[in-house]
Amino acid sequence: MSGQIDLVPKGWRAVPRSVIALGFVAMFMDMSSELIHSLLPLFLVGSLGASVAAVGLIEGVAEATASIARVFSGVLSDRLGKRKLLAVVGYGLSAITKPVFPLAGSVGAVFGARFFDRVGKGIRTAPRDALVADITPAAIRGTAFGVRQALDTVGAFAGPSLAIVLMAAYANDFRAVFWWAVVPAIIAMLFMIYGVQEPAGTKPSGQKGWPIKRADLARMSPAYWWTVAIGAAFTLARFSEAFLVLKGQQAGLPIALVPLVMVAMNLVYAIVATPAGSLSDRIGRRAVLGVGLGVLIGADLVLAFLPGLVGLFVGVALWGLFMGLTQGLLSALVADTAPADLRGTAFGIFNLVTGTALLFASALAGVLWEEFGPTATFAAGAALATLAAAVTVISKVGTSGCLRRM
Numbered sequence: 001m002s003g004q005i006d007l008v009p010k011g012w013r014a015v016p017r018s019v020i021a022l023g024f025v026a027m028f029m030d031m032s033s034e035l036i037h038s039l040l041p042l043f044l045v046g047s048l049g050a051s052v053a054a055v056g057l058i059e060g061v062a063e064a065t066a067s068i069a070r071v072f073s074g075v076l077s078d079r080l081g082k083r084k085l086l087a088v089v090g091y092g093l094s095a096i097t098k099p100v101f102p103l104a105g106s107v108g109a110v111f112g113a114r115f116f117d118r119v120g121k122g123i124r125t126a127p128r129d130a131l132v133a134d135i136t137p138a139a140i141r142g143t144a145f146g147v148r149q150a151l152d153t154v155g156a157f158a159g160p161s162l163a164i165v166l167m168a169a170y171a172n173d174f175r176a177v178f179w180w181a182v183v184p185a186i187i188a189m190l191f192m193i194y195g196v197q198e199p200a201g202t203k204p205s206g207q208k209g210w211p212i213k214r215a216d217l218a219r220m221s222p223a224y225w226w227t228v229a230i231g232a233a234f235t236l237a238r239f240s241e242a243f244l245v246l247k248g249q250q251a252g253l254p255i256a257l258v259p260l261v262m263v264a265m266n267l268v269y270a271i272v273a274t275p276a277g278s279l280s281d282r283i284g285r286r287a288v289l290g291v292g293l294g295v296l297i298g299a300d301l302v303l304a305f306l307p308g309l310v311g312l313f314v315g316v317a318l319w320g321l322f323m324g325l326t327q328g329l330l331s332a333l334v335a336d337t338a339p340a341d342l343r344g345t346a347f348g349i350f351n352l353v354t355g356t357a358l359l360f361a362s363a364l365a366g367v368l369w370e371e372f373g374p375t376a377t378f379a380a381g382a383a384l385a386t387l388a389a390a391v392t393v394i395s396k397v398g399t400s401g402c403l404r405r406m
Contacts, residue, residue, distance in 0.1 A: 015144045016135045021195030022087075022128060023151030028188035029091060030152050032181040033117070034159030034266070036101050038259035039167070040110070041242045042249060043174045050107045052246060056366020058111050059240035062118040064359035066351070069122025074348025077127035078341065084131065084198040090124025091192050093117075095185040102178035122355075126347035133335035133343050134199050139281065142332045146277020149328035150270050155184070157266030160259035167256040216342055224337040224346060228353050230289070231330050233388035235357040237296055237381055238323075239365040241265065244316055247303060247374055251312040264313055265320035272324025277332065285329045285336070286392060292325030293389045300382035304375045315378075 044050040044058070073090065077083040093116060100113035129145075136144040163177060170176040241262065248261035280288045299318035302311055331347075338346030361384070368377045 014137075014140050015147050018135055018196045018198075019132055019144050019148055020151075021191055022132060023148040024195065025091065025188050025192045026128075026148060026152035027155035027158075028184040028191065029094060030155030031159040031162070032098060032155075032183075032185040032188065033094070034156045034262060035163050035166075035181045035184075036098070036159075036178055037242070038160035038163050038245060038262040039174055039177065040101070040114075041245045042255055042258060044107060044110060045246075046255070047174060048104075048107050048110065051370060053363075053366040053370045054107065055242055055246070056240065056362045056364075056369070058107075058114055059242050060359035060362035060366075061111075062114045064355045065115055066118035066122035066125070066355055068352060068355070069119050070126045070351035070355070071345075071348035073123045074126030074130065074344035074346070074351075077130055077344035082198070083127035083134070083344065084192075084196055086127040087124045087131065087196070088189075088192055090120045090122070090127075091189060093120030093123060095120075095182075095189055098181045098185050099179070101181070102175040122351070125351060126344050129331050129334070129347045130343040131196075131198065132331075134340075138336075141335055142277035142279075142281040142285070142329065143274065144277070145328040145332045145335075146274040149277070149324075149331075150273040153266050153270035153273060153324070157263045157270060159184075160262035160266070163259040164257060164263070167259070172256055216345055219339055219342060220346065220349075221337055224334070227330070227333045227337050228350050230333070230388070230392055231350055231354045232357045233384075233391040234289075234293070234326060234330065235354040236361050237293070237300075237385035237388045238358075239361040239377075239381065240358065241319075242362075243365055243369065243374075243377060244303075244319065246369070247315075247378075248312060250374055251307075251309055253309070253312075261312070261316055265316045265323070268317050268320030269323045269327075272321055273328050276325045277328045280329050280332065285333050289326055289329055289392055290389065292322045292329075293385055293392060295325060296322040296385045297382050297389075300378045300385060304378035304382065 041055050044055055045052065050058075073086050077086050080086075097113045097117040097120070100109065104110045104113060132144055132148055133141065159181075162180065166177040166180055167173075244261050244265065245258055248258045249255070253260065276288055276292075295318050299315050299322060302318060303315035305311075306314065330350075334346050334350050335343060364380065365377045368380055
């Protein structure tokens, strides 16, 4: 087996074309989403009169909803053997919500748009990640997830960058800026429909009944359940990036320049994601994840206690470094530890648990911000990151590179 794996080309150039296409889909959809989301907390608080606690609740509920949808879409993709179809539906649902944001006249309307946008994300995420795992040889799986994540993140800093330019052009008119999000959403759909090919060997499982069966859960390895626990611990420590945006305003950035926070974070994220994935293929996932958690603790402490714009951007850059070191690797760990015919289910369960953790973390962050201020919010994040580090140390998942595991 190891001899066969050694014949697989290494590096990002060996990543299959459909994985690259999925990366461009994610890039343009994230450009669309982040153009809106980099300004949405300010729009909610400043224009619609929402509280910071309400922002945290909206973000948490939206992500938890996405996680529930991921379970059903992941299982369905295993049963139908049509991961691309479900990904198209999910991206399409997110695309059609974009015009609602500039038309929204109340917090409830924004909540509804955010809800259905995240349902779309929930529908697409597990089938998309399972599709990446189906297409990619095991020896370069970390690299493939890193490349997809890096392209995704290019969109995540291009969107806020475009928001800055448009806010200047439209004199801080949120609604006029939000309309531009429709364009990259359409481009993403074209890439998804015409650029991604599903492997011919994908077969439906043919199962019926409840989405998750006891027999399926029993087939998941202990290493997989440790991966779920690690993912939940990581997510508890990483609440919504909406709080980074609010921290930017609190630190003194003008409204038109607040999206620089997301630009800086996602620029670092995009640069780091692919090298981190490749490194994890060689030395093991857990070592890289451990470094990422150390970086997150540093980011939270800087954001909590180092004042001014210097503290803001140092903390935000460290946050982006943490994301680049960990997010693609968590997906690769799920693919490493789950049965091939249950990958959609495995990603669905993983995302359900992590989304529930994000709901709790974002709601807690919002309450702490309202009651005690941003210092308490980020200090609590550092404490939760320390807890996540303990869970990672206790587990034995991802201790060696892909070749040695195989």
